[in-house]
Amino acid sequence: xxxxxxxxxxxxxxxxxxxxxxxxxxxFIIFLTFYIITLVGNIIIIWLIGVxxxxxxxxxxxxxxxxxxxxxxxxxxxxxxxxxxxxVDKSISFNACFTQMFIxxxxxxxxxxLLMVMAYDRYVAICSPLHYTxxxxxxxxxxxxxxxxxxxxxxxxINTLHAIQLxxxxxxxxxxxxxxxxTVLELSCIDASLNKTIVFICAMIVSFAPFCCxxxxxVNIIFSIMKIRTTTGRIKAxxxxxxxxxxxxxxxxxxxxxxxxxxxxxxNNQDKMATLFYSVITPMxxxxxxxxxxxxxxIAFKESTRKxxxx
Numbered sequence: 001x002x003x004x005x006x007x008x009x010x011x012x013x014x015x016x017x018x019x020x021x022x023x024x025x026x027x028f029i030i031f032l033t034f035y036i037i038t039l040v041g042n043i044i045i046i047w048l049i050g051v052x053x054x055x056x057x058x059x060x061x062x063x064x065x066x067x068x069x070x071x072x073x074x075x076x077x078x079x080x081x082x083x084x085x086x087x088v089d090k091s092i093s094f095n096a097c098f099t100q101m102f103i104x105x106x107x108x109x110x111x112x113x114l115l116m117v118m119a120y121d122r123y124v125a126i127c128s129p130l131h132y133t134x135x136x137x138x139x140x141x142x143x144x145x146x147x148x149x150x151x152x153x154x155x156x157x158i159n160t161l162h163a164i165q166l167x168x169x170x171x172x173x174x175x176x177x178x179x180x181x182x183t184v185l186e187l188s189c190i191d192a193s194l195n196k197t198i199v200f201i202c203a204m205i206v207s208f209a210p211f212c213c214x215x216x217x218x219v220n221i222i223f224s225i226m227k228i229r230t231t232t233g234r235i236k237a238x239x240x241x242x243x244x245x246x247x248x249x250x251x252x253x254x255x256x257x258x259x260x261x262x263x264x265x266x267x268n269n270q271d272k273m274a275t276l277f278y279s280v281i282t283p284m285x286x287x288x289x290x291x292x293x294x295x296x297x298x299i300a301f302k303e304s305t306r307k308x309x310x311x
Contacts, residue, residue, distance in 0.1 A: 009172040011091040012187070016084055016177045017272055028085035034284050035078045041287030042067035044301070052300040058136040059125065062118045063290060065145050069114065070283035073107040076100060077178045077279050084177070094168075097179040102160040104279070105181065108255070109206045110152030115248055116210035117144045119217045122241050127224045155206045162195050180275055182258065203259035211252045218245065243290045250285065254278040 017027060045067040049055045080100065084090050092100070125132050159181050166188040176183045181199055185192040221241060228234045254274040291297045 009094065009168050011093050011172060012097050012168075012179065012184075013173045014080075014084055014090050014092055014177060014179075015173065015175050016081070016090065017269075017276070024085045028082055031078060031085075031280065032082055034280055035074060035082070038074045038078075038280075038284040038287075039071060041284065041291075042071045045287045045290065045297070048297065048300050048304060052304060054296050054300050054303075058121050058138075058141045059118070060296075061138075061141050062114065062121055062145070065148075066111070066114055066118070067287065069107060069111050070286055073104070073111065074280060074283045076103045076107060081177050092179065097184065098160060098164050101163065101179045101181055101184065102156050104178070105159055106152045106156035108152070108278075109155035110148050111251065112207045112210050112255070113148035113151045114145070115244070115251065116213050117148055118244055119214040119248070120144075122244060123217045123221055126221050126241070151206070155202050159199055159202055162198055166190065166192055166195065176272060176275070178275075178279075180258070199259065200261075203255070207252060207255050208260065211248070211256075214248055243294060246289050247282070247286055250282050251278055254282075 046064055049060045049064040049067075077100075080092065121136060124135050128135065163181055163184060166185070167190060168184075168187050169189045171187045174183055174187065182196070185195050185199070188195075218241065225234055225238060254277045257274045258271060258278075291301065
C-alpha cells in the first residue's frame with residue numbers, strides 16, 4: 001500500500017439530497033415508504049418462487065437472485081440515508097464510508113452481470129427451446145449465479161482498494177447521500193486521475209460490456225420471435241422478455257450517466273437523482289414490473305394468497 005505524508009480525515013459529511021430543514025421529514029417519509037415497498041415486493045417474489053412449483057424454471061431462479069440482490073443493494077444506501085434525515089449529525093466514519101462503497105460496488109457489479117445472465121437465459125429459452133433444459137440445468141445455473149457474484153466482488157475490490165489508498169486531508173464534505181466512488185475521489189488531496197481512469201475502465205467492463213451482450217442477445221431474440229408463425233406465440237415471447245428489457249433500460253441507463261463520464265465529476269442534483277434511480281427506485285420497481293407483466297407470477301400470487309386465506 002502506498003503511504004502518503006498527509007493526515008487523513010476521520011469522517012465525511014454527507015449533505016444528502018437537500019440541505020433544506022423543512023424537507024427532511026418529508027424525504028424521510030418518502031424514502032421509508034420506498035424502502036418498505038422494496039422489501040415487501042422483493043420478499044414476496046422470493047417467497048413465491050421458493051414455494052410455488054409453477055415458478056421452478058431457471059428464469060425464476062435468476063429472478064429470485066435478482067430480488068435478493070435488490071434487497072441488499074437498497075439496504076447498502078437507504079438506512080443511513082434515513083438516519084441522516086432525522087439526525088443533526090450527517091457524518092459517516094472513514095471506515096464506514098469505504099465499507100459502504102465496497103458493498104454498493106459489489107452488489108451493483110453483480111446486478112450488471114446477473115441481468116446479462118438473465119438475457120442469456122431468455123435467449124436459450126426462445127432461440128433453442130428444445131435444448132433449454134439440457135443447457136440451463138441447475139448446476140450450470142448455480143455456476144452462472146456464482147460467477148456474477150465473483151465478478152461484482154472483483155470490481156468492488158479493485159475500485160475500493162485503489163480509492164482507500166488516497167489521502168483525504170482537507171475536504172470532507174460530500175455533496176451526496178452516500179459514499180459513491182466518483183464523489184469520494186473528488187475529495188482526495190492529490191490528483192486522482194489514475195483512480196478515475198480505473199473507475200471508467202471497470203465501468204466499461206462491468207456495465208457497458210454486459211449491456212452490449214444483452215443488446216446483441218435481444219437482436220437475436222427478436223429475429224427468432226419474428227419466425228414464430230402464430231400471433232399468440234409471438235405475443236407470449238415478447239411478454240416474457242418485455243419485463244427484462246424495461247429493467248435493463250432503467251438500470252443501465254442511469255449507471256452510464258454516472259460512471260461512463262471521464263474527467264472531473266462535479267456532483268449536481270441530476271447526478272444525485274440518477275444515482276437515486278438505480279440504487280433506490282429500480283430495486284423498488286423490479287418486483288412490480290416482473291409481477292405485472294408475468295402471467296405465471298400473477299397466477300402463483302393469486303393461488304398462494306388464496307391458500308393463505310383458507311388457513
